[in-house]
Amino acid sequence: MIQTLAANPNCDRRDHIAYSATSFGYMDKPYIRWWWPHGLVDPDEIKAEVDQIAEAGFGGFEIQDVHHSIETGTDVNSTTHGWASEPWVNAVVAALEEANSKGLGHDMAFGPCWPLSVHTISPDDDAAAKELVLGKAFVTNTTYNSSVPSPFSKASSNAKKSTLVAVQAWRVNNASSASANPVYLDYGSAIDLTDSVTNNKVVFVPPDNATWLIFSAIVRGTGQQPEDYPHTGNTSYVVDHFNKAGVEAVTDFWDSYILSDELKALFAETPTAFMEDSLEMTTATYWTPNFPAEFKSRRGYDVGKILPVVALYKSSKPLFKFADSEVTRGAINDYEDTLSDLYINYHIAPLKAWANNLGIEYRLQPYGVPGLDSIRAAATVDIPEGESLGFKTLDSYRSLSGAAAMSGISRVSNELGAYAKAAYATTWTKILNTVNPEFAAGVSQNVLHGYSYIDAPGAVWPGWAAFTPIKGAIGYSESWGPQHPAWRHAPDFTGYLGRVQYILQRGARRYDCAFLRQNGAVDEIFIGDYFTAEGGKVGWSTAYIDPGLLKHSAAYVEGGRFAPDGGNYSIIAVQGDVSASGAPVLTEATAKTLYNYAKAGLPIVMIGDWSSPRSYGLGSASSTTVRTYVKKMLALENVANAATASDVSGAIGTLGVGPSVQYSASTLTHTWRQDGELDHYFFVANSSSTGVSQTVSVATRYANIVPVQLDPWSGNATVLPLYSISNGRLSFPLSLQPYQTTLITVVPVSSSDIVHAVNSTAPSLARDSTGDRLIARSTSAGSFTTVLDNGTSVTTDLDTPLATISLTNWTLDVDDWQPSDGDGLTGDISATKLVRHSLNLTSLVTWSSIEELQDVSGNGTYSTTFSLGKEGNPYTNSSGAYLNLKKFNGSFRVAINGKSLPSLDQLALRFDVTSWLKNGSNIIEIELRRPIRT
Missing domain, CATH: 2.60.120 (Jelly Rolls)
Incomplete structure (x- = not known):
């Protein structure tokens, strides 16, 4: 339909605002994940595909050895052309040479597929991934005189070695039984039988008439291979992610077999990141040989006191719990905290140091292991990454964003566009509907999923696709490239993403609320009360923090704000532990820190019943300390307690704090960057069916400002024709279709002598092509009044426009x-x-x-x-x-x-x-x- 307008220029602009975001480099543009069938690729074709990626407007690629569409166990020339083979290395050289000639970035996966693995270890080596497996037997009124109970989960055929960690006897609680699931045990009843084991035999005489559990814990190699194996001539095994030996096996391999002087030089020409995918490890109980010693030094007691409740079975299901649920909760928390410590200290830290020493960044998806403190982990890498497939809520991205804000990380990356059963059915519009809300949740870099090498054994038209079919069924999207009809439009899409990312990678992340999570596991479904739900609909911006971030050097209070250089939050929200039915728990250190923040004047809202708080981990003494700090904190005037989520709005109202960006309740959501004197705002109508048309108000830092609207599709920037400034706030109208976005940058100017409208009865106002004049527009005749910022009232009489034309034929x-x-x-x-x-x-x-x-x-x-x-x-x-x-x-x-x-x-x-x-x-x-x- 063609709808003509009546329009009339009604005033001149008296100044010129120069603002442009049309120039951006490859680091601002999206990357694409590039899947190879090992080294079974032709260097000339590799160069041609690099050219195709460049012409489509991507800033770079990430090379991955992935071939899920080829049935697991099928050997695709892995002996001669596997990952890290000579043909594979030669192809990498060709890819990097061509990328450097085109000005493209080039990232690399750390290993074949995932999890991280090498083919220079066996499952029994110290560097290989380990698991804790358990055996059990029960006795009642009789002596146990038999073999140590054997693990009832089968070992990998390649894992030959096992080591006994403990044999214990535990009293079954009198309200439970040996046939219960789970079996409840009496905490503190353990009798250690480990030292009495002889020739794999153990004798236990029960001290009473209760039923007793004979429990064995054995550590062995998982024998896990990277997904979609084999990738290499010698079998690759997943490394231990919780000790230094696992990292050393990886870095030693790269140093010895891959990183030639030629490759190092090619990597150095443009910034490169080594990428590690999510921790999709197959064991139920994660372990490392030194875990008992590490646990005792970090938690202050012997892990044997809680072993049955942390030793899990298939799918992480517990077979045993303590009769006291609080003890079970505290025990599991201590185990998970220790596992997180080891992952960060012995896996992330040395890998990052090794990569950075080569001038290479470390990009990581720090999740996949249940209970892993992903927030703290994300704060320690160069580029934390999430994914649109695995993240079920936007709050998972907000967790990574909280880590990024605290550490001053500009890029939160996103594995974008993997949809189940959507291969060859994905549109750019679907991608936009996914990524736009993720931008508002903190994403500032995207790696599109993905681009397949053109051919591989068994491929059919329109070319090989790494993720489809899978077991004969339609697989994951998408295999982009010239064989996809929509690829021709890729430059439009990459241009849009690049312009948005250009803005969102600038400056510092700014939020209103720092929402404390007791557990920083970002892949768990967690939505904090109020602030990202009802509160988000009226302008509250939120990022998540956890106890680990409270120890960060940027975590301090100044001028009544938290982390002024790491988010600049106006309030901290604390909710009970959702993984423990909302239990009011904090670590002793967290309780003390929050109390000190509150004493320094920071507003804090405690959500839920905090009348009887207790320790996050085990220890009655710690619980007493936590209660003391929480009680003192709640007595302060700048701390409020909201009994339920519905009470939060009223509670924060008593504290006198509100969101920096404000609007009436709607589907609108946003993110904010403070870039020197500039303030960048990204808005999206976060709904598949409902758009927005409303006034938005933002706090201002300067008296003389202008709001500039950036069109991320064209790169055009225009000073808004209609806005008002009053009482330190800037207000402007915003209209968006479902999932549509806009960027507004607030720019300080030397003078407020810039003509703009503050009110108008015209259906719309615009600026002319030069930006120098305001134009009133209407699709019907009428007389319209526009009030300018200097108080002048201008009347515009518009004639009847040409009739609307419905396009036919x-x-x-x-x-x-x-x-x-x-x-x-x-x-x-x-x-x-x-x-x-x-x-x-x-x-x-x-x-x-x-x-x-x-x-x-x-x-x-x-x-x-x-x-x-x-x-x-x-x-x-x-x-x-x-x-x-x-x-x-x-x-x-x-x-x-x-x-x-x-x-x-x-x-x-x-x-x-x-x-x-x-x-x-x-x-x-x-x-x-x-x-x-x-």
């Missing part, structure tokens, strides 16, 4: 993408033929409603001709026009009268086409690109 030319060589199962599996369908339509309708195109996928062009203006009332650019479209299932581009419009916001429904139309006959062409599978 469309021609649709569709190119149906089909295998060029037979059925696509043999021959040149990457060759595609285009079968043309030409149709005449009476209206602009989707393909799915056209019978002839039911099974057609590819690209198509809708075109129509229409006449604009008439004798005595011609169309002129001084009036204007909108093109109104409906939603497309795919991505689109528009050309008018043979001229392509700039990249268009794929989530918008109305476009200003004033400059492209002319009086008389006009031609509109809309190019649509759809995935192969619809």
Whole structure:
């Protein structure tokens, strides 16, 4: 639909604001994950694919050895062409040489697939991943005189060695039984039988008539191989992530077999990151040989006192618990805290030091192990990363963002666009609907999932895809590249992401609320009360912190704000431990720190019942200390207690704090960066069905400012035509379609002598192409009044515009993408033929409603001709026009009268086409690109 406008310039702008975010480098652009079938690749094809990635507008790539579509156990020339083989290294050299010549960044996975592994160890080596397995037997009123109970989970066929950690006897609680699931034990009843074991035999005489558990704990290698094995000639095994030996095996291998002087030089030409994927380890109880000694030194007691409740079975299910649930909770917390300590100290720290010494950054997905303190881990790496597939809530990203804010990390990365059962069916619009809210939750870098090398054994048309099919079924999206119809539109998408990332990687992250999580496990579903739910709908911005971040050098209070250089929060929120039914627990150190913050004047809101707080870990003495600090804290005027989530709003109201960005309740959400004197705001309508049209108010730091709106699709920047400044706040209108975004930067100026409207009865205001004049617009005649910032009132009389034109009589030319060589199962599996369908339509309708195109996928062009203006009332650019479209299932581009419009916001429904139309006959062409599978 073409909707013409009545428009009239009504005033001049008296100053010029220079602001541009159109220039950005490869570090600002999105990367793409590039999957290789080992070294079974051709260097010339590798260079060609680098060129394709560059032409599509990506800033770089990440090389991964992944081939899930090839059945696990199938050997894809791993002996001669496996990961780290000579052909693989030669291909890496070719990729880096071509990338450097194109100015592309180049990241590398640390190893084949995931978890981290090498093929120079065996499961029995100290460097290999270990597990704690358990055996059990029960006795009642009889002596146990038999073999040490054997583990009832089978060992890997390649794990030959096992070491006995403990044999213990535990009294079964009188309210439980040997057949219960779980079995409840009496804490403190343990009798250590380890030293009495002889020739694998143990004797135990029960001291009473109760039922007793004979419990054995044995450590052995997991024998886990990286996913989708084999990748190497010699079998690769996952390394121990909780001791130094595991890291040393990895770094020694890279130093000895991969990092030639040539490769080091190529890596050094442009910034590189080594990437480690999530910890998808297969054991139930994570262990390392030195765990007992590490546990005692860190927690202050012997891990044997809690061993049955931390030794889990399949799928991390507990077979045993203590009758006192508080003891069970504290024991598990102590175990998980120790595991986190070891992971951070003995895995992350040495890997980062090794990589940084090479001038290479360390990018990590610090999650996958239940209970792992991912927030604290994320604060210690160069680039923490999350994922749109595994993260079920935006608050998982907010957890990584809290870590990034505290450590001054500019990039929170995101593995973007992996959707189950969506291979060859993903559109750029779906990607946008996913990434835009994630930007608002703290993401500032994206690595698209992904790009497959063109061919591999067993591949079919339109080319090899690393993640589909999987076990004969449709796999994960997406295999982007020239074989995907929408790839032609990739530059529009990468340009948009690059401009957003350019802004979001600048300056410092700023938030209102630091929400304390007792457990920093970001992959667990956690949504803090109020602040990211009801509070987020009215402007509260929130990032998560945990006890580990409270020990950070940036974690201090100054001027009534927390972490002024690490988030600059106005309030801390503390909720009970959701993993323990909301238990009011804190570590002793956390309770003391929070009390000191409160004494320094920081507002704190405690959510839930904190009348009887206790220690996060074991220890009655610690619980007494926690209660003392919490009681003293709650007595302070700047600390409020909200009994429930519904009471939070009232509680924070009594503290006199509010969000920096404010708006009426809606689907709007945002993120904020403070970049020197600039304040950058990113807004998104976070809903699949509901947009926003409302006024937004933001706090200001300077008296003379102007708000500049950046269009991340075109790169154009314009001073808003309508805004007001009052009482230290800037207000402006905002209208967005579902999942649509905008960027607003508040710029200080030397003078406020910049004409803008503060109020108008006109349906819309704009600036002309030079930005020097305000324009009132309306799709109907009328007299409209605009009040300027200097108090002047301007009346604009607009005549009746040309009649709205409903565009009909469309021609649709569709190119149906089909295998060029037979059925696509043999021959040149990457060759595609285009079968043309030409149709005449009476209206602009989707393909799915056209019978002839039911099974057609590819690209198509809708075109129509229409006449604009008439004798005595011609169309002129001084009036204007909108093109109104409906939603497309795919991505689109528009050309008018043979001229392509700039990249268009794929989530918008109305476009200003004033400059492209002319009086008389006009031609509109809309190019649509759809995935192969619809």
